[in-house]
Each structure stands twice: as C-alpha cells, then as structure tokens.
Amino acid sequence: MLEWFMALSFPLQALLATLFTWGVTALGAALVYFFKTINRNVFNLMLGFASGVMIAASFWSLLAPAIEMANEQGAISWLVVAIGFGAGGVFLYIADKTVPHMHFGMNHDKEGLPTKLKRNILLVFSITLHNIPEGLAVGVAFGAIQYTTGDPVAATLSAIGLALGIGIQNFPEGAAVSIPLRQEGVSMHKSFLLGQASGLVEPIAGVAGALLVISISQILPYALAFAAGAMIYVVVEELIPEAQQKQTPEGAHFATFGVMVGFILMMMLDVALS
Template sequence: MEAPLLYALLGGLFTWGLTALGAASVFLAREPSRKLLDGMLGFAAGVMLAASVFSLLVPGMEMAEAQGVTPWVPAVVGFLAGGALLRLLDRLLPHLHLGFPMEAREGIPTPWRRTTLLILAITLHNFPEGLAVGVAFGAASLDPTGAATLGGAIALALGIGLQNLPEGLAVAWPLRRAGVGAGLAWFYGQLSAIVEPIGAVLGALLVQEMLALLPYLMALAAGAMVFVIVEEVIPESQREGNGDVSTFGVMMGFALMMALDVALG
C-alpha cells in the first residue's frame, strides 16, 4: 500500500478506535451525567470547527494561491459543495437522530428498526470526518507547495479522535437505556464509526487522482464537517438546557484543536 493510503488508513483506524473506546463506557456501572455529555459534545463541535478552518480551509487557500488560483474561489466553491453533499445524503439516507421519536426519522421511508436508523445517523455524521483525515494525509504526502504538512494531518486525526470519544458514548448509552445489552450497545456504538477508515482511504484516493483539485477537496471536507456541526452536534448538545456547559465545551475544543494544529503543523 502506498504511503498516503497507509497513513490515511491508520488515521481512520485511530479515530474509529477512540469511538470504540468511548462506546466502551457502557460497561461502567453508571451512565455519565447529561451535563457532562453535553459539554463533551460541545467540545467535539469545537474540535471539528477548528479542524475545518485550520487543517483544511487555510492550507487549501494557501495551496490555491501557490497554484496561481484566486484563493477564496476553491474555498467557497468546495465549502458550499460539501454542505450540499451532506444535505443530499441527509435527504436520501434513512436515519433517526438521537433522542427523537420514530416519527421524526428522515430520509427515504423504510421499515428499518430504530437501532438501525440511529446507527445510520451517526454514520452519516462520521463519514465527513474520515474523508477529512484522508484528504489531509493525501495532501501532506502529495502537495508540492508545502502548504499541507504531515504534522497538520496528524493533528487533525488526533483532534477528530478526541472528539470521537463522546460520540461513541452518545451512541452507546441511549441503546443501553433502551434495554440493549452492554456488549451489543458497544458493538453498535463502535460500528457507527467504522466508516471513518473507509472515508479516509477514499479521501486519500481522491487526492491522488485529482491533485489539481486538492484545494477544492479540502474545502469540501470542511464544508461537510461544518454542516454536521451546525445541523446535528450543537443542537444535540443544547437540547437538554445545558447551553452554557455546551458553549464552554465548544470554546475549549476549538482552542485545543487550534493549538494542536499550530504546534504540529
């Protein structure tokens, strides 16, 4: 396997592994408090937001400038395309967001069970993260301008891995409360992120095949992540009235990811 694909696969496996670790919290005696979960979800949103800006959009604009392209053009086009892609998948893929009744399920109508729809919702959420990791590692290996670095890609994978911890918890515990056994709840929790290594390899392959479009691909991954942040993560973190805790979590996550990107990138 070529180095960019190997790095992307390892990065995706790392982010999946931390999701599995978060889901393993179902084996504990007590469920974490809702306030703690909302703070952790806010933290996840902050990490994703900073990663979108500092690990994807900014290097993408620097790359475009080095290629002689007006920097904001690929950033804007790719960013909006990423949001549009996620919106299309949101409309088509059957899924159900955590905490909502079956009547609120989205996508094409199906007879699928609630558990399946919940997993699909988190899978839809996780795919852009895997794609972003793959694009970042592919860019670091192949970008001739030097705007994307291996350290920056590692920082992105580390940040996304950290924010996957609460995501694994957020998937597994509702299933546990619904009467699903701990082992099965963990299995479903980690399964929701298995798409991340797949998305990472796909992202690296896209970069290899379309190097000239790299600034657009980086912006696309950023737009897809921001869509998920605004459409799902932040609303979920504030739905139970813990807005202050969630907002503080966003600030902490953004600050940590910004520091990681600067330190490693």
C-alpha cells in the same frame, strides 16, 4: 517512529490514522460497560467538545491549506474554497433528506425517505453519515502531503494533528451514542457495537479521500474545503442543536464551554504541529 510512518504510502498513512480514530471511538463507546446512564450536562459538554474540535479543524486543518493550495495553483482561492465548502454542505443535506436514518443522542428523530428498516439500522445509517466527513478530512490531509512545497515533516505532523484531534473528539462521541442507547434498554453489547460503529466508516472514507486527491491533484483544494463544509454542516445540523436540548438555565453553559475547550485544544494541536 515518524520516519517509519513517513516511509509508508499516503493511503496507508490515512488508513492507520483513521483506524486510530475508529479505535478511540470504540474506547468511548466502551464506557457503556461502566455507566448505564449519563448526566445531561456531561452529555452536552461532550457534544459541545466534539463541535469545538470540528469547527477548529475545519479552518486550521482544511480551509486555510485549501486557500494556500488554490493560490499556488493560480486559481481564485476564495471562489475555490466557497465552491468546495458549499458542496460539502449540500452533499450532506441531500444525504440527510434521502438516506433513511435516525439521529443519535437523547432524541432519535427519524429523517430521510420513508422506510420499514429497524430502528437500530437507521441509527447506524445516521452514524455513517455523521462520520464520513471526519474520515474524508483525515484522508485528504494525508493525500495533500504529496503536493506540499514546504517541509514534508511539518505537513505530516499537521495531518497527524488533525487525526489526533478527530480521535480525541471521537471518544466522547462514541460514549454519546452508546450510553443513551443503554438508557433506552438496549443491551450493553449491542450499545457498544452501535457506538463503535460510529467510527467504522472513517477508515473507508479516509483511504478514499487520500486516493482521490493523489489521483487528481487539481481537486485538492476543493476536497479540503468540501470536507470542511461537510463537518460544519454536521456541527450545526446535529451536534449543537442536540447539545442545547433539555437544559436548565445553568446547564445551558455546559455545551458552550465544551465548544470553547474543544476549539482551543484543536487549535493548539494544529498550530503546534504545523
């Protein structure tokens, strides 16, 4: 099975991997057919878990390889990574302030330029912004296999590990979008459609990321760091603040435990498969 997968082109590998992450998102969103409400502590645990996975993936799957590749190119590795990481955060900040959208979760605060678009459309825009970094990270990781100087099998397994980690954290993320919508009176089918849409952009971003780094090898370490910066921005800007809202003193630990578990799981996946 692995040999068959490795025989595919890198953009096609990225497409299949991100279709998997989208599918897991849809599975999570499908929980709306079984649960109309979600306990706040469980919700915070889910968001914390997704945050932990993204934080761990940002270093082991993206920043560490970016540093290694920058060194191989003879560049100043810390400067390359700093530029790419900062650019990823700045990109999402600009998108946050310009693209009209509505934050997902329990509190749907509007952000971006003023608009008369419907509430559900704004939520889809928010979901799109949120998932671009994840798809980009997976795509860049598969595109980077072409330039590996080590074992290509290990490089492929590392990229697969990143896709697995993103997919695992997409399951609670899909539920964290669809179930709160159902609580607010949105129909089950529409809640599911909006929830699974949170992963729809990932295959597009994944293929684009793979094609970009394959075409221009010199930007690879920048692209890896860019994806990491964008993911950390999402975690700090949206996931963790949402997970820390409306908590009892006892419930405040659920988000923290979720971060710890997600971080450990992603770290184990990346180290074991690299």
